[in-house]
Amino acid sequence: MPRPYLRSGQSCQLFSKETKSPRVTEVRTMSYNTHEVENKWQRTWSEARVFEVEVDPSKPKFYCLEMFPYPSGNMHMGHVRNYSIGDAMARFQRMMGKNVLYPMGYDSFGMPAENAAKKEAGHPHSVTERNIAMIRADQERMGYSYDWRRMFATSTPEYYRWNQNMFLKFFEAGLVERRFAPVNWCNDCDTVLANEQVKNNRCWRCGLEVVQKDMAQWFLRMTEYADELLEELDKIEFPENVKAMQRNWIGRSQGAHIDFSVVGSDSVIGAFTTRPDTIFGVTFLTLSPEHPLCEELVSGTEYESAWLELRNECARMTEFERINMLKEKKGVPLGRFAKNPLSGEEVPIYAGNFVVASYGTGAVMAVPGHDQRDYDFAKKYGISVRPVLSRERDGEAIEENPVFDGLGWMINSNRESFDGLHGNEAKEAVISALEAEGTGHGTVQFRLKDWLLSRQRFWGTPIPMLHCDDCGVVPVSLDDLPVELPLDVKFSWEDSGNPLATNQEFLEATCPQCGKNARRETDTMDTFYDSSWYFMRFADSNNIARPFDPDKVNYWMEGGVDLYIGGIEHAVMHLLYARFFTKATRDLGMNLVGEPFGRLVCQGMLNAPAPFCVKCNSEYHVENFGGDCPNCGGKLSTRSVKMGKSLGNTISPGDMISKFGADTVRLFILFGANPEAGMDWSDSALEANNRQLNQIVDAFKIGSNIKSSPSDMDNWLLARLLDNRTRWTEAMDDVSLREGVMISHFEMLSDWQWYRRRGGSHAPTINRFLSSWAEMMAPATPHIAEEFWESLGGLGLVASNTLSEISDLSVRDWSEILASEEYLRDLIDSARNLKVLAQKHSDIPITKMVVQTALSWKAELAYEAVKLSRTNFDFKTKGQEYLKNLKIFEKESMRGEIFQTWMAMTAGSKKKRGRVNTWSEGQKNLVLGHFDETSVINKNSSFIASSLQIDTVVSYSVGDGEDVAGKAKVSFPLEPGISFI
RNA sequence: GCAGAGGUACCCGAGUUGGUCAAAGGGGCCGGACUUAAGCUCCGGUGCAUAGUGCUUCGCAGGUUCAAAUCCUGCCCUCUGCACCA
Structure with missing residues (x-):
């Protein structure tokens, strides 16, 4: 049974506030107050707790995850793209009835916080807290549907104590090693780097050349898993280039x-x-x-x-x-x-x-x-x-x-x-x-090396080990965790090195084995460690007894994260570490799954224009726009290049939201390019998307204020709805968001407009169409969709509903009404072209169109041909024989023409295939149903006339009237002879 | 050098199980309608030809086929990653 999707007796108040302005009533496009609408629904969702989920074995789960960000301040456009893709998919999968886990957190340990702390003589902790608050506010403004209860930051003891806990378990399992090794040292960052973090002999973070040093370091024995890491690449759904990069890196x-x-x-x-x-x-x-x-x-x-x-x-x-x-x-x-x-x-x-x-x-x-x-x-x-x-x-x-x-x-x-x-x-x-x-x-x-884990930095997870003069290197006992980072540490540019190394309070410890004084290890962990298991923590973020409950992780992680979205820059490092980590914890019995990520989508680059010198082949900072090349003095042109601070060609998401609203930004991002493709920022395209959204608002406004009278177009509209929604569901399911959005935000609108143009105006049909449309808009532009849903009197929230049932539509055969409309459209299209040509032959303006439809024997032949084609009839070998046995063929005088027509319908010529091969199913149905072209044209004559801007349209079968301009001979079933007077 | 992804109309970009493909959609540009006027909205045009189903086009050159943007071969170019890896 289809679920009832409308409350009865709803009056429409869609955006009534807007109409207060006298100016707006003149303007035919509705715009809406984005802030009001967006705030309202963000509040509603939050109060209704619609995005909060729990384990529910009775429902299929969907774990949608984005690579969590390092909180460096405000959200940037790359984030917006990343999260808009994820949010659309999370919302879509909720509509499909899935139990969707969609969390957000912060990868908040790392060097930049230390540097910022030095700059302002503060503590990385306060810098981090502030930045998290900023980026979170930005994310909330975009309306992303995270289960915020699960949010965590990796720099809190509540999280990193489990880093330490698992480290000790790895230690017990023999996966941790401390050894002297020649290591990659970055003078600027004052720390060692893992092999993966050295690019062209330079530090991945600061670009300074790396030098070799011999030091005692902590390693995780990732090479133990080298074979498995390599072999399972064949089985997982990663993009080919990521797989290639990992294979390359493992280098067996x-x-x-x-x-x-x-x-x-x-x-x-x-x-x-x-x-x-x-x-x-x-x-x-x-x-x-x-x-x-x-x-x-x-x-x-x-x-x-x-x-x-x-x-x-x-x-x-x-x-x-x-x-x-x-x-x-x-x-x-x-x-x-x-x-x-x-x-x-x-x-x-x-x-x-x-x-x-x-x-x-x-x-x-x-x-x-x-x-x-x-x-x-x-x-x-x-x-x-x-x-x-x-x-x-x-x-x-x-x-x-x-x-x-x-x-x-x-x-x-x-x-x-x-x-x-x-x-x-x-x-x-x-x-x-x-x-x-x-x-x-x-x-x-193997080219792959063990993971060099230790860093000589402050802002990271302290490695929970002790150095005892008598017992050597001793692990901190599990009960003494967490080893917390001290908060009373001052940062300044003068002090280089790790402040932990000079912090007496931190350094002093007692050896758990002999009870004597011991010195604490001052190295902290590579921050990639933090992000190697955070996706499992999300399954059970607030567990204070252990990293995560196996039952919860096994539910959410079955088959891996269902959709993992992030940048290609992590193709080797993060994705390889996380794969290793998951296997290691699996072997500790903490989780069942061995591969953390099911489907991985690497979003493409976001580009924006920057000044470019063709001669020097280099890009310059945006401040050079309009000027000359700083290098050669030549004229600068423009080129689209990766958005970034260095060129200053960034766009602030905050500004764009203020100007156009979150929904427009989301629509632009999703429509601009498919997730994997690179995409160019364009102000005019953004504005165009804003106009598109406003047109949709307009459609809903008109649609909910309509004088009702049924017509044939109602079936057409419902047929289009069925077709659009079927294709939309497929596209969305496949993460082809651009295609999905094209259907939901563009094709639905143009179908609506055609319906209106053709005189469609039936309230029940319109309600049905609009409410389905509102649902389809929800993944990409959730706020406005919710507003539409409410104005239509929809039950509940789109955000928490499952997609309404339309199976009652799919049992009906719509092909004829679709084909008939298509016939009309095609007729108008070709007539429009012909009219231009005809006008050239006429001194006075054309006022009348005469359409001569094909003779009935041609229609009969078409009927026979289509019928045969349904039986896989071999026209090439048996077609002529069949024709000769038909009754019409008896008329000798017409045999030439009959033969030609038959061939055109069935075998076709060298250049053109037979019509039975080119007609759509709908067209074939028209032929089989003895579609009356003449009466359809005459019935719609005034619509055709106004579309073509002429006075009269008449149609008759060849022979029933004058053969104007000798067009009778070109008439063919579904392709009538058209002439203008 | 090796590996991966690509080269489609003014631009971006879909299409690559061969046929309904002169090639979706968007931007830009042009025209018409509406309008006091539009930067709004609607309708249309945007390879060439033409009172119609013709011609030429999907990086270049060949090939397979009744039929190629799509398959095969060679070449050119772009991007990304890796790189004296033994």
Whole structure:
């Protein structure tokens, strides 16, 4: 049973306040008081608590989440786009009857708060609190439907105590490690960085060049999960580029670890290679200049100084120099030799600037015969080249440049049984031989490193560990959590480093093992740790006994977050950490799911115009608009580039809301581009969307004040409603928001306008149409939709209702009324074009249109053709035979014309397909139903006449009147001959 | 160099299981209606031709097909990520 969706006897008061102004009554477009409307509904929603949800196993759940923001002050347009997408989907899924979890929180630990605190000599805590209040107010102003009860900030002890709690559990499980390691250090930020946070050897945050330091650091053993992280990428619904980036980052490569013993020494050089099948082609080894063995090998020899020079050069090089220098491969001999474990050959050892210390073992077995880089190196230093793979079976291995680096057949092995093996078989044979002789083994190498977790910063989660002189490194006991950050800390530019390190009160602790004094760890956690599990906390935000209740998490997280929306910049870091974390907590028994995110949508860039110099190919700050290029003095043009502070081409959401209202901003954002696509900011497009919204307001105003009289158009309107809503539901379900909004905010309006133009005016139909329309508008423009809903007397709130039932419409066959209207539209369209042409042949203005519809035998033929086409009749082979047996075909004089018509209907010509293939279902129904074109045209003659701006329209079947302008011959079923007088 | 995404009319942008595609929608521009007047709203136009179903077009060049924006091959260009990764 369809749910009743209207209260009876409602009078319409839609925006009656607006009509007070005498000016407005003249203006045909209604505008509305956005602030009043938006405030009113935001208040109503909040009071009715419609967005508050709880676990309810009887309903399907939908977890809609946006990457929570770092609170840096006011909300910016990128946020607006992110949340407008999420909110539309959350609201849509609620309408679809889902139990929707849609939370918001703040990722509030991090460096910027420290810097701000220094600037104003305050505390990061107060800076953060203030910023959270600002961004939250902005979010509320946009009307986002969050369950605010679940809100939290990660910088509160209520949250970060669970960071610590889980850290200790990871520690117990052996996932935490403290070790000395060469780390990436940023002088500006005064802290180490994880590998993921170094971009082109620069700090991801401040851009300063990263230097290497050796320090004791805390690691999370993410590499334990490397395989699973890689393999499950195939199963999850991430965009391809994100998957590619993660695969790239994890960088699994399969190969062999091979030990080369150093001649005249006990040392062994382990090398990783993906091509063990080329082992017989090794003619030298290359170590990274930093390799510890280098020093040992050259110490006290004539080679020492050259090596030292190379090592120092590599160590002090800036990034720019390094890139430049690496165009040239450079190396020095170390004066020693290593023994190839399979061939027994002794090959020279080099140090090379191109060998990366941190990848693999920092040593490369060089095969110049089959590796381009090794080949170039060998040629430069006069080292021999030995090809050991052939392109063909039983072929030769030849030295060539560029080298052959594909898989081939082994040859020139100086041991039995290897020659003739190919590709993977060859690799396996070599590995088995190495394993049998204890000189190597098959192995997998990852580019992914363990997660370097510790930061030497204040504003983060304190790592809950203690340093005891007697017991060493000891975990804080679970009962002593949280280890809180002290609030009585002053920040200033003079003090560099971590204030925790000098805070006596914080530092002093008691060792839980021996009871003596201990020193607290002063490193805090990388803030990516905070965001690696926040989505699970949202399932149970206010739990004070544990991070989250497993039952709640398992309900909400089943299959992962259903829709996760955020920026592509987190493709590797956040998304990889969170995936790892979820698997780790799963293995601790805290949750069932292993992959945190189901469908991931990465919103596109938001661009805005900025001055641009074509010649210099660079963009400038907006203050240069109208001026000349600061670089070359040439004329500046405009280009759309990513919105950002550096160019000043930002748009303030607050200003836009004040000017046009939240609904217009949301409509613009959603209509401007699909979520994944980049989008350009345009003031004129924003204004156009505002006009569109005002037109809709106008439609509702007219629609609820109508004199009622039924007509055929009512069925048409309901048919359009059914079609639109079906397509809308599909589009929205697929997160194709642009398409969804196009239907709900554009096509619905133009259908409404056509209905009105055609004289539609029936209150029950209109009510039905408008109330469904109000629902369809709710995800994108919720405030105005709610206003419409109320004015129509709808029950409850659109925000909490499920979509009203329209299945009663779908049982009816609307194709004929749709086709008939389409016929009329097409007729007017072609007549309009023809009229222009006809006018050229006439000296006096055209006043009359004559429409000659096709003769009945043509309609009969069409009927036969359509009927046959429904049975998958093969017109090509059997069509002519069928035609010849028809009664009409008996008239010999007409056979030529009949044949032509039949062919046009069925087989078509080379260039045009037969009508049975091109007619829509509705058109076919018209043909089958013996659609009376003449009477439809005559019935609508005055409408057609006014559309075409002529006086009279007459229609008759060919032969029933004068053949004006000889148009009888072109008449065809559904394509009448049209002439103008 | 490797990987991923792309190149559609003045602009943005849909369309890519081949056919109803001269190609949705929006912006801009143009015309008409309404109006004292519009920056509002409504109707229409916006490749060329034409009293009609014709021609040319979807980065460039070929190919498959009765039929290509859509499929295949090669090339050019743009964006993004990774990069002496062994």
